[in-house]
Amino acid sequence: MTVNTVSTFFAVGTILLGAGLITLALLWAASLVSDRAAAVLEAVAASFDGLGLRLAWVMAVTATLGSLYYSQVAHFIPCEFCWYQRIAMYPLSVILGIAVFRRDESIRRYVLPLAVIGGGLSTYHYLIQQFPNLEVGACSTIVPCTTAWVWKFDFVSIPLMALASFGTIVAVLLLDRPSRRSPAATMEPTTHQEAM
Amino acid sequence: MTTASRQTSPRKFPLVPVIFGAVAVALVVTIILTFDSGTVEAFGTPVVTGEALAPLGDGVDAAVGQMAPSVAGENFTGDAVTITNDGRPKMIILLAHWCPHCQNEVPVVQAWLDAGQLPAGVDIYSVATGTSSTRENYPPQTWLEREGWTPPVIADDQAYTVGDAFGLTAFPFWVFVNADGTVAARTTGELSPAVITQIVQSLVSG
Numbered sequence: 001m002t003v004n005t006v007s008t009f010f011a012v013g014t015i016l017l018g019a020g021l022i023t024l025a026l027l028w029a030a031s032l033v034s035d036r037a038a039a040v041l042e043a044v045a046a047s048f049d050g051l052g053l054r055l056a057w058v059m060a061v062t063a064t065l066g067s068l069y070y071s072q073v074a075h076f077i078p079c080e081f082c083w084y085q086r087i088a089m090y091p092l093s094v095i096l097g098i099a100v101f102r103r104d105e106s107i108r109r110y111v112l113p114l115a116v117i118g119g120g121l122s123t124y125h126y127l128i129q130q131f132p133n134l135e136v137g138a139c140s141t142i143v144p145c146t147t148a149w150v151w152k153f154d155f156v157s158i159p160l161m162a163l164a165s166f167g168t169i170v171a172v173l174l175l176d177r178p179s180r181r182s183p184a185a186t187m188e189p190t191t192h193q194e195a196m
Numbered sequence: 197m198t199t200a201s202r203q204t205s206p207r208k209f210p211l212v213p214v215i216f217g218a219v220a221v222a223l224v225v226t227i228i229l230t231f232d233s234g235t236v237e238a239f240g241t242p243v244v245t246g247e248a249l250a251p252l253g254d255g256v257d258a259a260v261g262q263m264a265p266s267v268a269g270e271n272f273t274g275d276a277v278t279i280t281n282d283g284r285p286k287m288i289i290l291l292a293h294w295c296p297h298c299q300n301e302v303p304v305v306q307a308w309l310d311a312g313q314l315p316a317g318v319d320i321y322s323v324a325t326g327t328s329s330t331r332e333n334y335p336p337q338t339w340l341e342r343e344g345w346t347p348p349v350i351a352d353d354q355a356y357t358v359g360d361a362f363g364l365t366a367f368p369f370w371v372f373v374n375a376d377g378t379v380a381a382r383t384t385g386e387l388s389p390a391v392i393t394q395i396v397q398s399l400v401s402g
Contacts (some may be wrong), residue, residue: 002230007330009226016218047209055215083208124401139295151294151332 003074009160010066011152017164024171045175052176053103056111056169057096063165064093070149070158079145081125085162088118092169105178112173117165125159202356234241238327238335240351242269242358249363249371252382259382263374265361269350272324272337278346279321280356281377286319289347290359290369292326293336298368301386302343308389309346325352325359325369336383372399 027044030037036133048055067086070076078086092111129148131142148157246265266280279288290303291298295345305320314320322345324336333339340349352358362371366384372395374380380399387395 002329004329005230006225008229009222012229013219014226016222016305020218043207044209046207047211051211139292139297141258148294148332149328150330152330154332 006069006074007150007152011150011156014156014164015153017168018098018152018160019169021164021167024175048172048176050176052172053096053100053105053107055172055176057093057100059065059165059172060089060092060096063162064091066161067158074149076149076158081121081128081145081159084121085118085125085159088114088121089165094140096169108173108177112170113165115169119163119170122159122163122166126163129157129159192196218250236329236335236337237272237331238324238337238351238355240270240272241353242267242350244357244361246361248361249379249382251363252365252384257379259363259379259383261378263377264371264379267323267350267358267361269352269358271349272351277321277350279350283375283377284317284319285375285380285396286321286369286373286394287399288306288321288323288327288362288373290323290362290364290367290371291336291340292367293324293339294328294331295326295367297386299333299339301368302340302345302388304386305347305392306343306345308392311389313389313393313396315396317400318396320347321350322347323350323352323358323362325356325364327352327354373394374399 027037027041031041042101057110066081067078067089071078092114095107096111099111109132128146150156150158244265244267248264248265249262252259263281264279266278268276268278268280271277280288289299289301291302292345293299308314309320322340324340328334331375336351337349350358356364359369363382369383370381370383370387372380372382
């Protein structure tokens with residue numbers, strides 16, 4: 001199994017996650033104006049009932065292992081921004097795991113800020129990869145944050161994979177909130193709007 | 197969502213099957229995309245003789261005046277290309293296919309060559325190094341062919357042996373060699389045609 005094969009798998013996964021996240025964002029926007037979209041969003045959110053923590057944990061572990069694969073197996077050297085994103089992602093794979101086994105829903109308050117900060121770092125890192133000429137006139141061989149180690153389908157790089165991972169963690173935790181779970185009958189049909 | 201029964205049990209999507217389905221789709225797509233990607237040979241087996249130059253640092257370059265190492269390698273079609281002390285001044289440019297500054301510089305240098313700016317007594321060589329199949333604009337030979345790159349190219353190996361021998365630290369990396377085989381200058385980054393001309397003229401005039 002070559003680095004190219006693994007990267008292709010991660011890139012396809014990133015595209016699928018990205019498509020899902022964009023669909024969710026559009027659905028949420030539509031739900032603000034359309035009852036029908038709101039009903040669909042409610043059904044989507046209900047599908048995540050009780051699964052949010054587990055899915056977020058699986059995502060964090062997958063991202064962590066992917067990151068370690070790139071540095072330890074493929075020998076890609078993490079640049080400065082890679083490290084900041086690792087600082088935001090790696091703890092999630094541990095604390096979400098503990099929360100899953102303890103069924104500790106309050107972990108959201110700790111996980112969401114980390115994931116949002118990590119997503120912001122990924123976004124900035126991806127932008128400087130897209131516009132590397134903003135930096136100096138030569139490509140360093142040492143730790144270039146501006147040049148992508150992986151560039152699949154002409155747009156998927158490692159920080160984009162990280163962004164999709166952080167985005168997925170945020171999305172599944174917001175979709176599966178304890179407050180929106182049972183007793184479902186007591187919930188007003190309109191309360192879903194604050195879910196995203 | 198008007199009846200109580202629908203509120204108590206809202207419609208659900210089969211999430212777990214969807215997730216497993218997505219993973220399966222990703223696997224299948226990966227297998228299709230990587231099954232027969234062909235074996236593009238982007239690496240060579242160059243042999244370096246002589247002492248390697250120290251990595252280029254800030255300040256005075258200690259490698260200036262040192263004998264440049266010799267390289268016996270091949271281009272992408274397997275023809276021998278040799279950089280050795282043949283009594284002629286030479287300029288060597290080390291390129292990485294994924295580096296946007298190299299991508300900018302290649303057409304600039306090619307236009308400079310096409311304009312006949314290279315003095316008759318000076319040779320130009322290039323080295324395709326830093327090559328990685330996961331990175332942008334791979335393989336390097338496709339890129340250089342697209343740009344109509346005419347200088348001889350040595351394909352570096354996966355350990356970047358040639359790059360290390362010249363003390364490569366950033367792309368594009370330039371090594372200017374005097375007629376006596378000593379290093380005249382090393383530098384990194386995009387050079388303008390005027391600067392290239394100036395350095396090469398200084399090689400000719402000794």
